[in-house]
Amino acid sequence: MPTQTLKIYLTGxxxxxxxxxxxxxxxxxxxxxxxxxAGEVHGMAQRGGVVESFLLVGGLKAPRIDKNEADILLxxxxxxxxxxxxxLHKNGxxxxxxxxxxxxxxxxxxxxxxxxxxxxxxxxxxxxxxxxCRNLARKENILKCTGSILLGAFLNICPLQLTLTNLKNAVKxxxxxxxxxxxxxxxxxxxxxxxxx
Amino acid sequence: MNIFSLLEDKxxxxxxxxxxxxxxxxxxxxxxxxxxxxxxxxxxxxPDAFYYLSKKATDxxxxxxxxxxxxxxxxxxxxxxxxxQSLVTMKHVGLNVAADPLMTAAYIGLPGGMVILSADDPGxxxxxxxxxxxxxxxxxxxxxxEPANANEAKQMTVxxxxxxxxxxxxxxxxxxxxxxHMRGSVxxxxxxxxxxxxxxxxxxxxxxxxxxxxxxxxxxxxENLKKAQDFSEKSHFNVISGDKxxxxxxxxxxxxxxYLLDAISTYNFNKSIKILELGITWPLPIxxxxxxxxxxxxxxxxxxxxNLLEQDIKAIANxxxxxxxxxxKDNDLxxxxxxxxxxxxxxxxxxxxxxxxxxxKYKEETLPPRPPVLCPGCAHRTVYYAAKSVLNKKTIWSNDxxxxxxxxxxxxxxxxxxxxxxSSITAGSGFAKIxxxxxxxxxxxxxxxxxxxxxxxxxxxxxxxxxxVIMDNGITAMTGHQPNPAxxxxxxxxxxxxxxxxxxxxxxxxxxxxxxxxxxLSLTKAFKTMKDKLGVRVIIAEEPCVIHARKYLGKKQTxxxxxxxxxxxxxxxxxxxxxxxFTKIDDKISVxxxxxxxxxxxxxxxxxxxxxxxIENIDAxxxx
Numbered sequence: 118m119p120t121q122t123l124k125i126y127l128t129g130x131x132x133x134x135x136x137x138x139x140x141x142x143x144x145x146x147x148x149x150x151x152x153x154x155a156g157e158v159h160g161m162a163q164r165g166g167v168v169e170s171f172l173l174v175g176g177l178k179a180p181r182i183d184k185n186e187a188d189i190l191l192x193x194x195x196x197x198x199x200x201x202x203x204x205l206h207k208n209g210x211x212x213x214x215x216x217x218x219x220x221x222x223x224x225x226x227x228x229x230x231x232x233x234x235x236x237x238x239x240x241x242x243x244x245x246x247x248x249x250c251r252n253l254a255r256k257e258n259i260l261k262c263t264g265s266i267l268l269g270a271f272l273n274i275c276p277l278q279l280t281l282t283n284l285k286n287a288v289k290x291x292x293x294x295x296x297x298x299x300x301x302x303x304x305x306x307x308x309x310x311x312x313x314x
Numbered sequence: 315m316n317i318f319s320l321l322e323d324k325x326x327x328x329x330x331x332x333x334x335x336x337x338x339x340x341x342x343x344x345x346x347x348x349x350x351x352x353x354x355x356x357x358x359x360x361p362d363a364f365y366y367l368s369k370k371a372t373d374x375x376x377x378x379x380x381x382x383x384x385x386x387x388x389x390x391x392x393x394x395x396x397x398x399q400s401l402v403t404m405k406h407v408g409l410n411v412a413a414d415p416l417m418t419a420a421y422i423g424l425p426g427g428m429v430i431l432s433a434d435d436p437g438x439x440x441x442x443x444x445x446x447x448x449x450x451x452x453x454x455x456x457x458x459x460e461p462a463n464a465n466e467a468k469q470m471t472v473x474x475x476x477x478x479x480x481x482x483x484x485x486x487x488x489x490x491x492x493x494x495h496m497r498g499s500v501x502x503x504x505x506x507x508x509x510x511x512x513x514x515x516x517x518x519x520x521x522x523x524x525x526x527x528x529x530x531x532x533x534x535x536x537e538n539l540k541k542a543q544d545f546s547e548k549s550h551f552n553v554i555s556g557d558k559x560x561x562x563x564x565x566x567x568x569x570x571x572x573y574l575l576d577a578i579s580t581y582n583f584n585k586s587i588k589i590l591e592l593g594i595t596w597p598l599p600i601x602x603x604x605x606x607x608x609x610x611x612x613x614x615x616x617x618x619x620x621n622l623l624e625q626d627i628k629a630i631a632n633x634x635x636x637x638x639x640x641x642x643k644d645n646d647l648x649x650x651x652x653x654x655x656x657x658x659x660x661x662x663x664x665x666x667x668x669x670x671x672x673x674x675k676y677k678e679e680t681l682p683p684r685p686p687v688l689c690p691g692c693a694h695r696t697v698y699y700a701a702k703s704v705l706n707k708k709t710i711w712s713n714d715x716x717x718x719x720x721x722x723x724x725x726x727x728x729x730x731x732x733x734x735x736x737s738s739i740t741a742g743s744g745f746a747k748i749x750x751x752x753x754x755x756x757x758x759x760x761x762x763x764x765x766x767x768x769x770x771x772x773x774x775x776x777x778x779x780x781x782x783v784i785m786d787n788g789i790t791a792m793t794g795h796q797p798n799p800a801x802x803x804x805x806x807x808x809x810x811x812x813x814x815x816x817x818x819x820x821x822x823x824x825x826x827x828x829x830x831x832x833x834x835l836s837l838t839k840a841f842k843t844m845k846d847k848l849g850v851r852v853i854i855a856e857e858p859c860v861i862h863a864r865k866y867l868g869k870k871q872t873x874x875x876x877x878x879x880x881x882x883x884x885x886x887x888x889x890x891x892x893x894x895x896f897t898k899i900d901d902k903i904s905v906x907x908x909x910x911x912x913x914x915x916x917x918x919x920x921x922x923x924x925x926x927x928x929i930e931n932i933d934a935x936x937x938x
Contacts, residue, residue, distance in 0.1 A: 186656070290316065
């Protein structure tokens, strides 16, 4: 391929706004004049299910990512980041929230804690980045835009040229005006967070 | 996204749309007059977008959510007979329901033009089967378009309407989940001034499908298919690319085209191939295919689902005495599931006799699953719990399709069989006739109007012994909260409510009770009353969907539940009732107040464990 391609696997829990984030990021790449398609699986969000989506940048046509294919894993929930690990190729980049929404039905499988999850992710890839999104959101009272904090941080780990302006313009196109300011604050929070360990 | 941008009259502007949104735009550019739909994943975004847009597009088209897909196709057929361009949308199993009108509508023809969107689901992302609806185009003798990306979805929709009007036959626009929910760049065309309605010309020798007419019309249908074939032969949607001199030919359709193109652009194969991408998969462009394959030594057919192209292309080779190896399905590429880029890379490597690639194995971690479950506050959970606690342990649960299907999940396990829409009542009746066990059927309000009425009539008429529980939450919830006749229409002026209790009375059923599905005591009393009776019994368990009530009916939550007493009873409630709002931190059970909807079912079920707490600042409640 002449242009550099990028495969991003996004995962989270229904209700976290993973699909909205995918749409915002897709539009941001489009604003950056990059060829982009997205694969979204709509449906189980409200029932607390896993929501996976894919972003393919640089002229790729297939709207899905197979095991071992993703360049970047963007996880809005830490448990889902661990669950989706096999989508990432070894030493791909991980950017994950450290927040965990506990699954509702507990069976006999042990619920891993964040330390366990972080250690597993670090073992898989040397390029691991973590962000306590909910804590950051709570400080600025923007809990509804928790996902956007991760998108702001994404700008720092993305190998392609993507700017804060690209993200902001995406929000301006997609969301009603009353949500713009909160999302811009969220982007800035994530973007300025330099400690991603 | 700002959905109203779909109405923008900005020729040549580009937008990043879901393919479903692109289909809406395509229909608008074609000048569609009427849309008739029954919701079904992955097609539901189409009627929903039209419905939402209708607030601003009052004179452009009419949209209706029909009671089922057969009804939708028939209403649209009538509209097309009257001269309108109609769009009918459904998921793949919906076409089974609509197949009756489809077959004969194709015989009589529809002058106004009809496009049928069938959204198939290879891999069963959210369906009870993965049937391949390309079969229907062949069986009905109608054209079939298969887009592979969002822009093509739009373009094909426009062309499908043109073809439908030209040959006066329904046209099938066949998609799959990966396409419907794919987002890609779409270039807008012009929005037309209103497309004309072709006025109806009386022709009883055509439109009245009695045997004498049908025999003649079948021949006309096949002639119209030939016209479509000329279109297919010349269509720019069938594309040849790659190395024209190669002896290795690959023929591909649907989303698989994307996997193939990515495969050859990202992996270094030693040999080159020539490619035929088919966008029109019925009628097949036979001459085009013949010309493509005759210079090949071997041809590989890549299609998800059944081996339809494979069989037809083998027949073309046979008719022309071509000595070519034609390959399609094998042990790796079966009729089951979906393809992917890496599956195609592997298949191509074998086809070209090149080194096979084995992807690295990764041991999947066993993690707590996150299956979809009934929402916190959902009254279906209370109904199931009441049934389970009152009725005898050997009762057989006949279930159906909707949000309440999630009652099958642990720990409720309230489903022993479920086949298709409406089968809860009918298959339940049949089971009860043979078995000694009591049978209870669970059916939702939308499913009830979809295909429960005929089963109910049969149960009464043929004197079946079954307890039917109508789970009435007043909305078609699972597919995204679409309207149906059971819905509260206080805030809507173009839909009329039908009261389910009136329907039950109208059927002459005397053994029925209507209760609030959020009232555990009433539910247990109802089940106790009905369980030992014979014949057809009905419990209408009514409670608006908790999400719909909050969003659209303006219901405000004033209280949350809190755990008052830890111990065995609390543990039992957590294990057996399992509301998603229950959580356990350091062996202490509590209610997550951001998830609790204040339905107070847990208080009713376990009064020693829970009590209610008033919410401090009601407006700041951040329930999503």
